[in-house]
Amino acid sequence: MLQFLTGRKSTMPAPEDALAGRDQAIAAPGNHFVLDTPMAPPFPEDTEHVVVGMGCFWGAERVFWQREGMFTTAVGYGAGYTPNPTYEEVCSGRTGHNEVVLAVFRPAEIGLEEVLRSFWEGHNPTQGMRQGNDVGTQYRSGIYTTSDAQQEAALESKERYSQALAQAGKSGEITTEVLPAGEFFYAETYHQQYLAKNPGGYCGLGGTGVSCPVGLTSA
Numbered sequence: 001m002l003q004f005l006t007g008r009k010s011t012m013p014a015p016e017d018a019l020a021g022r023d024q025a026i027a028a029p030g031n032h033f034v035l036d037t038p039m040a041p042p043f044p045e046d047t048e049h050v051v052v053g054m055g056c057f058w059g060a061e062r063v064f065w066q067r068e069g070m071f072t073t074a075v076g077y078g079a080g081y082t083p084n085p086t087y088e089e090v091c092s093g094r095t096g097h098n099e100v101v102l103a104v105f106r107p108a109e110i111g112l113e114e115v116l117r118s119f120w121e122g123h124n125p126t127q128g129m130r131q132g133n134d135v136g137t138q139y140r141s142g143i144y145t146t147s148d149a150q151q152e153a154a155l156e157s158k159e160r161y162s163q164a165l166a167q168a169g170k171s172g173e174i175t176t177e178v179l180p181a182g183e184f185f186y187a188e189t190y191h192q193q194y195l196a197k198n199p200g201g202y203c204g205l206g207g208t209g210v211s212c213p214v215g216l217t218s219a
Contacts, residue, residue, distance in 0.1 A: 055131025
């Protein structure tokens with residue numbers, strides 16, 4: 001993904017060293033290119049949302065919009081310091097942001113445990129500040145929760161998947177961060193549903209080949 005960019009950092013900047021950003025946000029996108037549903041709130045009352053980072057957000061978003069029960073998805077920037085960052089600023093490694101996917105789902109149709117299962121199986125969560133050939137803090141693995149119940153479920157799922165990896169003989173500890181979601185900043189319009197608009201585009205995701213245990217959460 002824009003491999004010509006150089007100087008990506010694999011160490012989080014200190015908050016005081018982050019770029020200043022700006023007051024004005026990137027405009028929230030309209031309807032989803034695939035699902036034709038709004039990508040910005042307010043969302044229906046029967047939905048729940050979680051934010052995840054699993055490498056290049058182009059491929060990560062597709063993992064979720066393909067799931068039954070998903071109301072909408074959007075890509076953006078989260079878990080960083082710079083207000084209203086641009087893609088170029090995030091790529092510099094000086095905002096602290098991760099490339100993330102906002103996944104809005106209907107729990108009556110797809111439970112949080114299945115959403116998390118797609119997360120774990122859709123990438124390799126043991127690589128630290130990278131995902132495959134994509135290196136930098138923006139490609140780290142993360143689950144950013146929107147309730148105490150989600151936080152508990154995400155931590156439990158992390159432990160269960162760690163056990164599954166160990167049982168499969170896979171080396172490397174899970175490096176996924178599990179944190180309450182801060183502000184979600186929408187990415188530029190051309191990033192939204194990128195692989196639907198550009199079917200031959202770069203994906204960059206690769207899993208471990210290990211299935212996540214079913215029924216891994218109590219939420």
